[in-house]
Amino acid sequence: MWWEALLAAFGLMFVAELGDKTQIVVLTLSAKFGFKAVFLGAAAAFTLLNALAVSVGVILYEFLPHAVTKYAVSAIFIIFGILSLLPPGKEAEKEEEETKGRRGPVLSAFLLVSLMELGDKTQLSLVAITAKYSQPFFIFAGATLALWATSLIGALVGAGLGRAIPQVWIRRISGLIFLAFGIINLF
Numbered sequence: 001m002w003w004e005a006l007l008a009a010f011g012l013m014f015v016a017e018l019g020d021k022t023q024i025v026v027l028t029l030s031a032k033f034g035f036k037a038v039f040l041g042a043a044a045a046f047t048l049l050n051a052l053a054v055s056v057g058v059i060l061y062e063f064l065p066h067a068v069t070k071y072a073v074s075a076i077f078i079i080f081g082i083l084s085l086l087p088p089g090k091e092a093e094k095e096e097e098e099t100k101g102r103r104g105p106v107l108s109a110f111l112l113v114s115l116m117e118l119g120d121k122t123q124l125s126l127v128a129i130t131a132k133y134s135q136p137f138f139i140f141a142g143a144t145l146a147l148w149a150t151s152l153i154g155a156l157v158g159a160g161l162g163r164a165i166p167q168v169w170i171r172r173i174s175g176l177i178f179l180a181f182g183i184i185n186l187f
Contacts, residue, residue, distance in 0.1 A: 005135035009142030012129060016122050017147055021181055023154040025112055028174045030158025031165065033105035039155040041109025046147040049117050053126040054140045071186075078182035080112070084175030113151075122147070 017023055022042075030038040117123055122143075130139045162170060 002135050002138045005129075005133035006138040006142040008133065009126070009129055009139045010146045011142075012125055013122055013143040013146035014150060016125060017150040018153075020122075020150075022113055022116050022120075023150050024177065025116065025181070026109065026151050026154035027158035027161070028170075028177055029105065029109050029112070030155040031162035031170045032167070032174060033108075034162065035152075035155035035159035037105035038109040038158070039151055041106040041111075042113045042151040042155070043148050044106075045110045045113035045117065046151065047144055049114060049123060050126060050140050050144045050147065053123045054130050054136045054143075074182045074185040078179060081175045081177075081179030081182060084171050084178060 026038055026042050126139065126143050129143075130136055133139060165173075
């Protein structure tokens with residue numbers, strides 16, 4: 001039944017991603033850049049990754065060693081953390097203002113979500129549920145809608161926090177969160 005596959009994928013992915021590290025990163029980026037650009041980047045990443053998981057997830061997982069993904073994600077988190085903790089210079093502040101309306105936040109969200117989710121439990125669950133139901137289109141649709149929903153929730157909450165908390169504190173908190181995820185991911 002197609003609707004069982006759709007609902008199973010939606011329910012599994014929504015519960016698995018709610019409060020996950022990816023949602024927290026979306027929340028953090030949205031506090032800094034606003035929800036639209038970050039949501040767009042996260043939604044694009046989830047769409048691409050879900051398509052990969054449904055169509056070639058098993059093959060992709062076999063060829064990309066888990067250790068490579070793990071260390072790449074950790075390094076990116078630590079780099080983002082350090083950069084967030086460094087005090088911005090006048091040029092960086094000017095560039096950040098210019099970037100808010102362009103691809104910077106969209107690309108940052110896309111890359112972070114893509115790297116974090118590659119080989120993650122949600123992707124592996126998606127591969128398994130596709131094999132169980134053999135309804136790839138409906139699995140893709142249900143999973144993608146669920147991950148968009150969790151990203152939208154995180155982005156809206158983050159944007160609200162971004163309006164309520166001074167940007168200097170957003171940068172510091174973001175930096176510490178990114179560093180913590182980078183270090184935790186190593187172990």
